[in-house]
Amino acid sequence: MVAAGKTLGLTEVKLMVKSKKYWLMKSEPGAFSIDDLIKSPGGITCWDGVRNYQARNIMRDEMKKGDRVLFYHSGKNPSVVGLAEVVREGYPDHTAWDENSVHPDPKSTPEKPIWYMVDIRLETKFEKPIPLKELRNVKGLENMVLLKKGMRLSVQPVAKKEFDIVLSLAKGA
DNA sequence: GCCAACGTTGGC
């Protein structure tokens, strides 16, 4: 961290730009599951259909190539099921102006897009999913956005420390 | 299926 008011040095700026960030993306497996991602060409998919401004802002402005993503299944047996990587940064979600898409929004146009998405590529599908109820008991995850009451964000930040803990759980540590 | 907690919409 840099103290408030202090001018950033070039090294620090480079570090900030280069340092990876960590995210969690939710999906209803009935809509799009990690197995669907595996079947996608190159293991890559665009994360279309997000119609929430906070989640959009994260995808449009904050997610960068190389950032790592926890893939989460919501619904039945909610759990973190795998790991992915951002391979394309925010660009307009063209499904918004496709009236036949699952989440059309007539207010969004190619000229003035409202909704944005990123592309992610599968890295790993965990051998064993990590259930939400297990995460609730893990020391160090107390402040994880996913576990906060009422937090419904479908694209959310994860602290590096939290990310590392979740990964260690996946490896059975 | 229930419902709490949000987000969005639209009248005023």
Next chain:
DNA sequence: GCCAACGTTGGC
């Protein structure tokens, strides 16, 4: 700008 009504998310 307020806020009631409505829609959605998502765990349980």
